[in-house]
Amino acid sequence: MADLKGINLAMQTPFNENGEIEYGVFGELIDKFIDAGVHGLVLGAGTGQHPYLTEAECNRLYELGAKRIDGRCSLICQSSALNMDEVIRRSKHAESIGADAIMVLPPYFEGPSDDDGILRFYSEVNDAVGIDIVGYNIPQATGLSVSPDLFRRLSELSNFNFIKDSGGDFTTHQEYLQISGGVLNGCDTITVYALMAGVPGVIWGSANYMPKEAVELYEHVAAKRLDQGLALWAKMLPSLLYIWRAPYTPSVLKAAQWRGFGTGHVRKPLGPLSASQEKALRATLEHLDA
Template identity: 40%
Template sequence: MSNFPFPGLNLALTTPFDATGRIDWDRLETLIERYLGSGVRGFVLSSGTGMHVYLSKEESMELARRGSKIIKGRARIIVQTSALLAEEVVERSKHAADCGADGVMVLPPFFEGPTDDDDIVAFYTEVSNGGLPIIGYNVPQAVGVEITPSLLQMLCEIPNFCTVKDSSGDLGKQASLIRTGLPVMNGADPLVPYSLYAGASGLIWGGANIAPKTCLAIVEAARAQNWLGVRESWEALEPVMSLIWQGDYVQSVYAASKITGFDAGNPRRPLRALAEDKMDALHAALGDLAEREAV
């Protein structure tokens, strides 16, 4: 879709932490500036990769405020405003709008929430009062709610609901969503080139913290329908994108990003730094990405 508001790469930014586990605000600015310098023109603040569920409401809202102030209109801003209570989602979303965000990403009701389609639609209808375009979040393996093609069609009738981020990791099911003709964003790292070929409208990509230039090269090649170029860039990324998806995702993204020069510290507890016995495999999967990103 030519008027889709979130095309291309939207970086699900790691939230930087200091040695005590507090958000490192100085490092946040350094990271954002480095990613902007690499060509990133879309950010997701308080993302899943950025440990949204382990940030307090106040921290998440401050992250939206400070991140937006740093970006200063130089890139699109999506803020995750997911919460258990719809009223809180609305509050967070209105705050994101006040900060200058362009959209919000919202999980369906989770933790023993409703699974009936009508109840999911009712939830998103209520949270649409936040005023910004909504990106639904399809991650059934974590939430227990699957956004199917029929549900997506119902959701897209809600004012402000514009797309779904599919992090199911199932290319067949994502292709079914895309075939509705409605905009769908890929959120599963190992599927990136295949999703783009299938017609995904955009990407929300946590693994892009590791190698933004190389990830952007894939997006640009796909935009030009240069599928050989997509394949060439993907050969450098595929080993690490496949590895991190197999488990310890957040820990692996933080560890790999540190190696390639985009250091956000260590994840916040209860997560810990990636175990030492997994670092050799991570280094091997990274190949020459650190050198590529330094150019």
């Protein structure tokens, strides 16, 4: 079982102004994030605009990423797709280049929505690979909720050892923790409380613009320095609250650019922030830099 404790940064994919991947910047960012102390990197994350990357682009990013990381931190690769054969193909490729785990969305967009159908889907992925599977609960994006009962059934699969929970329902989050210790928080705005509740780690998009602070927060909670952790959290929270309600990925990437991480560009169909959105985002970041 992979060790995914700590800050698993849901890494951006850097683009130029034309939406082309900047592979050189990608490698430089990996070094910066590892130097900041992150415990893992998630390549092809939602923050990395996975839905708008081709399979070939993902494969190249993962290959380059695995070589650049070179065992310095954990490596999780998203292998989600709508087509079952493609999910298996992507998952096997991630395993072949040395990923510690794959992250796989349930069969969203008119796929099976019942528990048995979702279980069959993950069972097929489970039988195709020999590395850990990180399931993904993000009902606001997929329309599918992984209930605690379904999570219990999924946890019986040999490789389904983790779930990223981005739903934001802290009750469900704690119910998951009663079933398995492999719960990774993915909802930015409850991060400190999820860590206090006992999650071993997080998959965190906003860590793209505050990697050192994210690691520091984790270390404070792990060491039971809760007063210090909550003081840091108070500086982080204004930007997290804004980004969670604003266009998420464009906000994270713009904040990251301002703080020295990446190009700030998104790929279509995503678009840049408006001037008023940029102004509001900058105001929230003042708390972080205070």
